Amino acid sequence: MGSRAKTYDYGNCHVCGERMEPRQIKQDFWIKDKLVVIEDVPAGVCPQCGERVVNAETGRRIAALIGSLKQPRRKRTLSVPVFSLLKEVA
Numbered sequence: 001m002g003s004r005a006k007t008y009d010y011g012n013c014h015v016c017g018e019r020m021e022p023r024q025i026k027q028d029f030w031i032k033d034k035l036v037v038i039e040d041v042p043a044g045v046c047p048q049c050g051e052r053v054v055n056a057e058t059g060r061r062i063a064a065l066i067g068s069l070k071q072p073r074r075k076r077t078l079s080v081p082v083f084s085l086l087k088e089v090a
């Protein structure tokens, strides 16, 4: 019933056994050939070796976000030189 946000217990680092600290991290993902960065990802970060883990709910949210980014959006922009007949006459 505290006013602070509930922090998830990430347990101990599976690499070195150090206690994981809850942090907000930036996580980068390659989606096809584009690098996407998701900010404010709640994660457990190991202060010892830098290992990062996210909990299942965060993992689902990231997957959903990436899934929405992957939607085929075949929109291309073309820049075309525009000519004016008025200028040609001048």
Ligand SMILES: [Zn+2]
Pocket: 013, 014, 015, 016, 017, 018, 046, 047, 048, 049, 050, 051
């Ligand atoms: Zn570690």
